[in-house]
Amino acid sequence: MANYAITGVSTGIGYETARQLVAQGHRVFGSVRKEADAERVARALGPRFVPLLFDVTDEAAVERAAARVAEMVGDEGLAGLVNNAGIAVAGPLAWLSTDELARQLDINVLGVHRVTKAFLPLLGARKDAPHPPGKVIFISSVSGIFASPFLGPYCISKHALEAMADSWRRELMIYGIPVVCIEPGSVKTPIWDKARQSVPACEGTDWAPFMRSAARQIAKSESIGLPVEKVAALIVRVLHKRRPRPRYLIASNALTFRLLSLLPASWVDAFIWHFWMKKKLRRHRSN
Secondary structure (H helix, E strand, O other): OOEEEEOOOOOHHHHHHHHHHHHOOOEEEEEEOOHHHHHHHHHHHOOOEEEEEOOOOOHHHHHHHHHHHHHHHHHHOOOEEEEOOOOOOOOOOOOOOHHHHHHHHHHHHHHHHHHHHHHHHHHOOOOOOOOOOOEEEEEOOHHHOOOOOOOHHHHHHHHHHHHHHHHHHHHHHHHOOOEEEEEEOOEOOHHHHHHHHOOOOOOOOOOHHHHHHHHHHHHHHHHOOEOHHHHHHHHHHHHHOOOOOOEEEEOOOHHHHHHHHHOOHHHHHHHHHHHHHHHHHHHHHHO
């Protein structure tokens, strides 16, 4: 039996990863923000699941949770930490407030930093650690590779997460702790339903036609997204790998994103403009 910690286990990727690890006989410490979610997940997953009640934006609460885990695992430490908690904020950057962008970054970027830093000693980031080094997994996204228009805050946070993972990985080499980015495409999780519902209408502005299209595209992407079980299974496999790769891209259209990352940015811009934005703008102005 090994010990693992996962943030954001109330639903989606976090919950399914915890479920699969518990089914294999491991003990999972999982974070939720609400007492009701802690009780619900604990009932569903059984005694091998230990709920941790904290918000990743609350540094003191994160540190208290890490101290509690340290007391429970002792010299066994953690075999892995999965930074999964996150949100998706949509809308044109010119429309969004600085507070909304700050909230996106506080949860998706600074939250990951708070949790990783607090749990590092449990992963073997100290001299003469009594257990083998654990792994750190960042749940990134294809949005960390390709920045879509009108999903800027989320894309910015995931690009930042990719850079953070590179820095953490290179700094933690001295302890033998691997840091891995999992980069899913669209996944059938509640995060996108919440994002779709919060897309600003921007009525009366030049952004309005694109926002209506963006909401439909988010709904479509969610409906054809990968099953959450498939993404969770990859995370579990990576946690068990002796020498994992730095990145794992998992998407139904993975080849498309790989090609987009290789093409000149001006080519990609031209494609987006001519085959999507220009048409929407012309149709909007003709009405």
